[in-house]
Amino acid sequence: MRINQIVVAAVPGDAITGAAFEYRRLLRRVGSSEIYAAHRDRSLEREVHSLRDYAASASGDPGDLLIAHVSIGDVAVSRFLAERSERIVVVYHNITPAKYFRPFDRRLARLLQQGRVHLGDLRDRTPLALAVSEYNAQDLLDAGYRNVRVVPLVVDPTRLASVPSDPATEEWIATRPGPTILFVGQVLPHKRQELLLEAFHVLVTALVPEATLVVAGALRLPAYGQVLRQLRRELGLANVRFTGSISPEELVAYYRGATVFATASDHEGLCIPVLEAMAFDVPVVARAVAALPETIGDAGFLLPPEPDPVLFAEATAMLISSTEARDALTSRGRQRVATKFDPDHARSLFLEALLEVA
Helix, strand or coil: CEEEEEEEEECCCCHHHHHHHHHHHHHCCCCECCEEEEEECHHHCCCCEEHHHHHHHCCCCCCCEEEEEECCCCHHHHHHHHHCCCEEEEEECCCCCHHHCCCCCHHHHHHHHHHHHHHHHHHHHCCEEEECCHHHHHHHHHCCCCCEEECCCCCCHHHHHHCCCCHHHHHHHHCCCCCEEEEECCECHHHCHHHHHHHHHHHHHHHCCCCEEEEEECECCHHHHHHHHHHHHHHCCCCEEEEECCCHHHHHHHHHHCCEEEECCCCCCCCHHHHHHHHCCCCEEEECCCCHHHHHCCCCEEECCCCCHHHHHHHHHHHHHCHHHHHHHHHHHHHHHHHCCCHHHHHHHHHHHHHCCC
């Protein structure tokens, strides 16, 4: 029996691509397993096969499984899965609502809408659907899926501890006059970086004028980036750094130099950077939306869902000024990462779930 994986796009640093690699390492312990993608970054062409090459390598065994990672629509993937006879196990990473992208990229918004349709198309062909959070599991149940299991992503937030810190980034942080507020993640509309800028404006205007905000992550939508740059100019925010794509060494330096990790995101199926921040003893402030409450638990400062920049700024200022609050949250964060997100436990849950249909 072969258990192969299908992803829409294989990209270095992408959470879904990383999950597929983790699963492949597990699956190869028991048999043949490859990853196929409709779109591949050139750097991964030796590791990930093109979807067009699948038919030539398929065994034809009716017991074979296809693991389909679902997070967005794609015509090539939809057509491929519709034509295959293998049983399909869905790994659902959640599909971001299209409304966030319509003002900036209508094509991407359509792909997200197609993803919802594609999710429905797979429902009756899927003997098992895996959700990486309870929030995602509810999405699957709402879409009519029956056999849904919650299996956390195989992630090790502590893995970065062995990565050396970038000296130049360390030096830059050391020159900052006050605390550093850090966000890590892709710069996308549903992450609400504009709300983060508004909250930072309140923070430096009325509460902690010497603070610095670092937004560490790739800018995926030029139109949204233009909105953020314009807002930064209008608010006169000199102490804001948009890093763009960064190396693991730079990421480690930002985590080690951060005073508070802040995310104003509206929609997350899990949020791995929150776990990484906990692993680096950085206290977290976030809004209680989507999967963030179950990801963070009692190990962060969870605010009401309403997008209130003043409240966000006040919570951030409190964490900056209160050593007691920071120590309490970082202690809980370490405990949560070690227990709730133990990668070996996640591997066991994944394999146990597959045994149901393998």
